[in-house]
Amino acid sequence: MNDFKISKKKSTYRKHKRQLLMFNTITSIVLAVCVFATAALGLVAYTVSNMRHTDIIEENVGISEEAKDLPKEIINIALFGIDSRSTKVENLTEALSGRSDTIIILSINTIDKSIKMTSILRDSWVPMLNSKRKPTTNKINAAYSFGGAENALRTVNTNFGLNITDYVAVNMQQMVRIVDILDGDGLKVNITPMEMRRINELSDNSEGFNSPPLTKHGLVKLNPVQAVCYTRIRDDSEETRVLRQQKILGMLFENAKNLSPAEYPAVLNKLLAFVETSLSFDDIYQFAPMLSISSLHLQTTAVPGKEVVAQGGIFEDTNGTWVWKYDIDKAKNYILKWIYGI
Numbered sequence: 434m435n436d437f438k439i440s441k442k443k444s445t446y447r448k449h450k451r452q453l454l455m456f457n458t459i460t461s462i463v464l465a466v467c468v469f470a471t472a473a474l475g476l477v478a479y480t481v482s483n484m485r486h487t488d489i490i491e492e493n494v495g496i497s498e499e500a501k502d503l504p505k506e507i508i509n510i511a512l513f514g515i516d517s518r519s520t521k522v523e524n525l526t527e528a529l530s531g532r533s534d535t536i537i538i539l540s541i542n543t544i545d546k547s548i549k550m551t552s553i554l555r556d557s558w559v560p561m562l563n564s565k566r567k568p569t570t571n572k573i574n575a576a577y578s579f580g581g582a583e584n585a586l587r588t589v590n591t592n593f594g595l596n597i598t599d600y601v602a603v604n605m606q607q608m609v610r611i612v613d614i615l616d617g618d619g620l621k622v623n624i625t626p627m628e629m630r631r632i633n634e635l636s637d638n639s640e641g642f643n644s645p646p647l648t649k650h651g652l653v654k655l656n657p658v659q660a661v662c663y664t665r666i667r668d669d670s671e672e673t674r675v676l677r678q679q680k681i682l683g684m685l686f687e688n689a690k691n692l693s694p695a696e697y698p699a700v701l702n703k704l705l706a707f708v709e710t711s712l713s714f715d716d717i718y719q720f721a722p723m724l725s726i727s728s729l730h731l732q733t734t735a736v737p738g739k740e741v742v743a744q745g746g747i748f749e750d751t752n753g754t755w756v757w758k759y760d761i762d763k764a765k766n767y768i769l770k771w772i773y774g775i
Contacts, residue, residue, distance in 0.1 A: 487582065489711045491598050495587035500596040504773055506544045510712070511586055511600040512537040513577060531604075533577035533585055538597065540772045551768055552735040553589065556745070558756040561588040572756055582711070593765045601710045609642070610707050612657040614700060617688045619654035620681060626650045628666055635662035740767045 514535025538551040555574035563569040564579045571579075576588035582600045590597055603611065624632070629650040636644040636658045644658035655663055664681050692700060736759075737743035743759035769775055 485709045486713070487709060487711050489583060489586065489598055489600070493583045493587065494598060495591035496596050496598070497591075497594065500590065500594050503596050503769075506542060507772060508541045508543060509595060509597045509599075509772070510539045510541070511582075511589060511597050512539050512550075513582065513585060513600055513602040515577065515602060515604040531578055532572075532574040533602075534574050536573060536585070536589065538589070538595065538768070538772070547732065549732045549734070549772060551771060552733070553593075554735060554737060554757055556755060556757045557737070558751065558758050559588065559592045559761060570750070572754065582709075592761055593768050595768070599711045599716065601708060601712065603708060609657045609661055611704065612660055612685065614703050615685045615688050616657055616660065617691075619656065620660050620684050621652060621654050622660075622663065622680065623652050624650050624663070627668060628663065629653075631666045631668055632659050632662045635665055734771055736764045736768060 512535070513533040514537075515531050515533055532555070534555045536553040536555065538553070540549040540551070542548070553573060555572060557573040558570060559573050560568065560570050561573070561576045562580060562584055563571070566580070573588060573592075577585040580587075582602060586597050586600060589595060624647075629647045632655075633646040636642050636646075642658045642662075644656060644662075647653060647659065660681055664677050666677060734740075737757055741759055741764045743757045745755065745757050747753060747755055748758065
């Protein structure tokens with residue numbers, strides 16, 4: 434594939450990319466909280482049956498011989514946010530049917546205790562298997578709908594040279610429920626008039642939510658829907674958006690860390706009802722000590738981005754679909770360097 438550059442044809446392309454990056458980052462925050470909060474509650478894991486666990490067959494997820502030799506001290510987990518607003522959040526088969534409009538690689542370094550997240554934008558045009566397991570090229574978010582988590586993992590691994598065998602999946606309505614479980618007595622945030630307006634716009638019925646509107650700005654208590662919408666605001670600078678996300682993430686992490694042992698069974702039982710994962714309780718529990726690290730910080734990047742430039746648009750071979758085209762090999766090399774330093 435050619436070395437593409439960002440198109441100057443339409444400013445809407447750049448806006449579209451920013452919107453996708455925002456949704457990816459938001460979902461990664463909630464999914465990461467879900468993984469680590471589950472780990473924090475792992476002491477009573479075997480008493481809980483609500484968790485939907487699935488088995489992944491390693492031979493089916495496209496790990497190359499080269500990828501098998503990647504450093505074992507770094508654990509990669511795929512986080513999938515499914516484009517389903519189904520309110521039947523307890524019915525995971527329905528709630529998790531559709532395209533994975535958020536695809537994040539959560540990389541946990543077990544040596545230096547650092548965490549990195551790599552967002553793969555949903556409109557990335559890549560090779561994959563279709564629903565009949567035949568080679569095709571499509572937007573990367575279609576891989577999940579074609580063949581579930583295994584096909585999505587295979588698509589990520591084969592295109593970017595990775596070794597991912599585990600995943601966590603959740604949809605948008607489930608994210609709100611997860612925040613509801615972890616938000617304690619509400620999340621108190623100082624918001625501006627613009628933020629109040631945008632939260633109210635994003636939390637109305639057009640997004641599948643039904644939240645009462647905020648009536649004032651300044652220091653307010655956000656409910657779970659409003660908190661998720663707060664992190665989705667994209668009206669100002671990238672730096673400000675990142676600060677919003679970090680603020681909510683920090684509050685949720687602190688709430689998860691401050692749970693008492695007596696609260697573990699009930700909270701864990703609720704939390705796991707909204708998650709599908711290939712991780713076992715033992716897998717999750719090994720991450721628990723990281724929650725006690727006061728300096729825990731999530732480092733994030735995205736592909737395409739500054740390091741992997743792309744051309745966005747509708748092309749002859751995309752059947753009228755808007756996509757991002759970029760050099761997959763360059764993206765692979767960038768991701769490996771970002772995660773492993775190689």
